[in-house]
Amino acid sequence: MTDETKKKVEDKIVGLVKEYAGKKRFKPIDIVKEMEKEFASEGLTKDDIKAALKEIMDEEKLVYGYAGGSFLALPENQ
Amino acid sequence: MGKKHQTPLLDELKKGKWISFVREIERAAEKSERTEDLLGQVEESYRDKVNHWKHGGMAGVKSYGAGMVGRFSEFPDKYPGIKECHSMRIIPSAGFFYNSDFLRKLADISEKYAGGLLNFHGATGNIQVLGMSQAEAEDVFQAVAELGFDLGGSGSDLRTPSCCAGQARCEFANYDTMKICHDLTEEYLDELHRPAFNYKFKLKFSGCANDCVASAARSDLAFIGTWKDKIKINQDEVKNYVKKLNVQKYVLDKCPTKCMWFEGEKLVIDDENCVKCMHCINVLPKALRSGDEKGASILIGAKAPLVTGPRMGMMLVPFYDINEDAKNDYEWLKGLISNMWEFWDEYGVSRERIGELIGRVGLNTFLEGIGLEPIPEMVGHPRSNPFIKFTEDED
Ligand code: HEM
Ligand code: SF4
Ligand code: SF4
Numbered sequence: 001m002t003d004e005t006k007k008k009v010e011d012k013i014v015g016l017v018k019e020y021a022g023k024k025r026f027k028p029i030d031i032v033k034e035m036e037k038e039f040a041s042e043g044l045t046k047d048d049i050k051a052a053l054k055e056i057m058d059e060e061k062l063v064y065g066y067a068g069g070s071f072l073a074l075p076e077n078q
Numbered sequence: 079m080g081k082k083h084q085t086p087l088l089d090e091l092k093k094g095k096w097i098s099f100v101r102e103i104e105r106a107a108e109k110s111e112r113t114e115d116l117l118g119q120v121e122e123s124y125r126d127k128v129n130h131w132k133h134g135g136m137a138g139v140k141s142y143g144a145g146m147v148g149r150f151s152e153f154p155d156k157y158p159g160i161k162e163c164h165s166m167r168i169i170p171s172a173g174f175f176y177n178s179d180f181l182r183k184l185a186d187i188s189e190k191y192a193g194g195l196l197n198f199h200g201a202t203g204n205i206q207v208l209g210m211s212q213a214e215a216e217d218v219f220q221a222v223a224e225l226g227f228d229l230g231g232s233g234s235d236l237r238t239p240s241c242c243a244g245q246a247r248c249e250f251a252n253y254d255t256m257k258i259c260h261d262l263t264e265e266y267l268d269e270l271h272r273p274a275f276n277y278k279f280k281l282k283f284s285g286c287a288n289d290c291v292a293s294a295a296r297s298d299l300a301f302i303g304t305w306k307d308k309i310k311i312n313q314d315e316v317k318n319y320v321k322k323l324n325v326q327k328y329v330l331d332k333c334p335t336k337c338m339w340f341e342g343e344k345l346v347i348d349d350e351n352c353v354k355c356m357h358c359i360n361v362l363p364k365a366l367r368s369g370d371e372k373g374a375s376i377l378i379g380a381k382a383p384l385v386t387g388p389r390m391g392m393m394l395v396p397f398y399d400i401n402e403d404a405k406n407d408y409e410w411l412k413g414l415i416s417n418m419w420e421f422w423d424e425y426g427v428s429r430e431r432i433g434e435l436i437g438r439v440g441l442n443t444f445l446e447g448i449g450l451e452p453i454p455e456m457v458g459h460p461r462s463n464p465f466i467k468f469t470e471d472e473d
Binding site: 029057060068069 | 133136137138140141142143144148233234235268272273274275276277423428429
């Protein structure tokens with residue numbers, strides 16, 4: 001996965017969480033599945049998506065929330 | 079020191095000669111105001127017969143989505159010290175061995191940042207530092223990391239794998255439980271720290287069927303040490319036991335498959351029918367030993383009662399040659415686990431454990447999905463399925 005595609009995946013995930021903030025809670029497993037479909041044509045695998053998600057978390061663009069199960073949240077909302 | 083809260087019900091639990099968790103919490107409370115408040119709330123829980131924690135809420139460390147369990151008091155005004163009372167899970171050493179230096183330092187961390195309470199290996203197998211607030215979490219994490227330890231699993235992820243003391247302490251161990259537990263924990267750290275499953279997934283390793291980590295009842299994938307060849311019999315020792323013990327009554331009659339008998343003074347075992355339950359070896363350890371072809375049985379699908387009721391593990395792989403696979407860095411096993419997780423990701427629903435998924439889609443579908451051939455040992459209850467279809471060349 002090139003840095004460029006990685007950035008695209010990251011932006012897409014963060015964008016989704018921002019767009020639906022307060023309306024929908026994205027579980028990591030659902031996001032990974034959705035992105036897998038979305039970027040399949042670019043040859044990305046589940047591991048690539050997971051790596052992108054890991055980077056998002058390490059850079060604290062998103063954080064994990066928890067309410068009976070984990071979900072992705074914006075840092076400022078936690 | 080006067081008690082901050084009256085605790086008549088908890089005081090009952092200090093009576094008797096056994097160690098009491100109440101006494102230990104009281105000792106910690108001498109140094110920690112927040113732990114004093116903990117005593118007050120626990121007293122109310124005993125009175126009301128419910129716990130007074132609110133679950134969930136934010137508790138965690140940077141970039142990980144697991145390792146901390148958030149607990150908030152229902153009565154923050156009455157018990158301000160435990161307004162937040164989170165626990166941090168720490169991966170134990172395989173087999174639970176520590177030196178005194180580590181224990182002392184961990185105790186210091188707990189006193190400095192949390193309630194002075196530690197839980198050594200609750201049902202999850204983790205070490206837990208109890209009673210911290212979110213503001214202290216990063217400091218505790220840093221301090222623990224400096225001791226060379228990392229956070230364990232929680233939420234919808236791989237939970238901290240755990241194992242019995244195995245070959246380090248126990249002559250019954252049929253494989254190195256600590257090695258596989260340690261190696262797979264290292265391999266799957268991301269799966270532990272970054273929840274991306276439908277629900278929890280547990281790996282537990284017991285060296286024999288005594289199953290000291292209760293893997294058959296508590297883990298989605300259980301590894302139970304076993305052997306393929308014959309039980310080794312020392313007939314002289316058998317004779318010694320016969321002198322002091324009713325071997326017929328306590329051993330032979332209790333063998334689940336009744337595959338042992340005496341021919342004169344000689345003990346005979348029909349190993350073909352032995353299910354490696356360990357009973358006879360437990361009672362006659364000097365006379366009986368497991369065989370030389372050692373490995374593990376892999377069971378799948380056990381879980382506690384939550385959501386759909388408890389399940390015991392089902393036989394998936396009767397004999398896994400763990401020692402051989404260890405030479406290849408567990409390549410075969412990792413492939414199997416990866417196939418399972420793929421299938422579970424694809425077809426499982428939220429909060430569905432893998433055993434429940436198998437129950438829902440059927441074992442055949444699951445086996446096809448993960449690429450294992452069905453074999454008779456997988457049948458848990460004979461004749462439970464009237465819809466088996468035979469093809470022409472079978473009967
Ligand atoms: C008055 C009408 C019916 C009665 C009394 C009846 C009764 C039964 C019974 C007793 C069974 C066995 C259940 C078991 O093994 O526990 C069964 C199975 C079955 N029935 Fe019916 N049935 C009726 C109508 C139908 C109709 C209209 C269809 C299809 C359109 C149908 C399709 C099936 C199928 C596919 C099974 C096998 C289910 C399985 O594999 O578990 N039945 N039925
Ligand atoms: S499970 Fe078996 S091998 Fe492991 S500690 Fe218990 S008795 Fe020993
Ligand atoms: S291990 Fe269990 S099944 Fe096998 S001979 Fe001993 S008691 Fe019987």
